Amino acid sequence: MPAATTVEFYNGAIKLGVDATAPYSWTIYGIQQGTYSLVAKALVSSDNLTSSIVQVTAAPVLNQVPTVSLTAPANNASFLMPATIAITANAADNDGSISKVEFYSGSPKLGEDISAPYAFCWTGMAVGTYVLTAKADDNQGATTTSGAITIIVYNQGSSDPMADIIGPLCVYQNAVQILEVDSNKLANTTAFSWWCTGSTKNITAMQPGKASIDFGPGFTGGQVCVGINYSAAPWYTQYCKSITVCPGAPPPTSTNQAPTVSLTSPTNTATFTAQATVALTASASDADGIVIKVEFFNDRPK
Missing domain, CATH: 2.60.40.10 (Immunoglobulins)
Incomplete structure (x- = not known):
């Protein structure tokens, strides 16, 4: 059989290309999703020869989920009331775009931002501990939730729970x-x-x-x-x-309450042999403060 002069490559009736040099080949670039029926036709001097059909399928590209992370505030940050907390996040999508970033405190949604830089300003929260997250949506509907951070909001005059x-x-x-x-x-x-x-x-x-x-x-x-x-x-x-x-006048002071104290040992009317060692114990408390010391006496103090 004489050698082929050229080989043509087809998808069904659509000619894709031709190669006149052995080994005969053709590369398809940027193939789209779908099913293709590929054939090769060899042109020889005496006749044309056509290969059998090879059917191939290009599967759709799987959508990659976006990435998102909170950048502020810092984990375990504490805020004095009245607080204004700037919550910010970074979000990206390798095979598309970010449609929105939502901000959450636990389950309740605080707000959202549809364009970078992604941010939300939170005000009006009550004193307490909050767990914040961000959720990113991409243009094909995939979502990702960031890792959580914890923040604390406390009142003026109260202790900062995160301080040294x-x-x-x-x-x-x-x-x-x-x-x-x-x-x-x-x-x-x-x-x-x-x-x-x-x-x-x-x-x-x-x-x-x-x-x-x-x-x-x-x-x-x-x-x-x-x-x-x-x-x-x-x-x-x-x-x-x-x-x-602290600004303003201090709150009115209440009358200091006297502490309470009672001997718990030894018991009343207890007797001991002379030269005995007697352990005295007492319980004491102060409803509106602290007990500084407890003194022990033989007979009532004058």
Whole structure:
């Protein structure tokens, strides 16, 4: 059989191309979704020869889901009321476009943005802990939800729960407040040294990592600090908390309630042999404060 002079390639009746040099081939670029009936026709001097039909199918490209991540606020961030929280996200779609990004606090939807940069300004929230997420939709209906972040909103005068030193952000003059070190920082502690850069009447160290501070009439704002010695690395660390004077007049003070105390041991009318060792125990509480000390007497104090 004489050699072919050219070979033509067809999809059904549609000619795709021709090759006049062996080995004969043709490449189809950018093939679209669908079914194709491919044949080859060899042109020889004596006759034309046509191959059998080869049927191929181009499957649709699977839609890739978009990507989305929250960029602000930071995880575990805390906000003082009244808070305005800027929530922002990055979103992308490799095989299409982003149609919208929605912002959620738990299940409730806070809002959405249809164009980059994707953001929502949240106001009017109540005091509490919130879990935020973002959901991205692409142009073909695929969705992705970001990882969650937690934020805390708290009132003026309340403790910032994420601070190194837990205590109020503002105090009224002459107020006595208790501040304490975050319990996560108390491992291996050996000594504490408290001080304040503002004008305070006195600082009384209580149990380890806790101090009672009388801010006095001249307090105009400053930093409460504590230096901590450790028995292991980091050996020494200093933490500080900025405290301002609360605006406005302080709330009316209530009359201080007297503490309660009772001997729990020994029992009344108990008898002991002379030279005995007698253990005295008591229970004490204060409904509107703390018990500073309990003293023991033989007969009632004068």
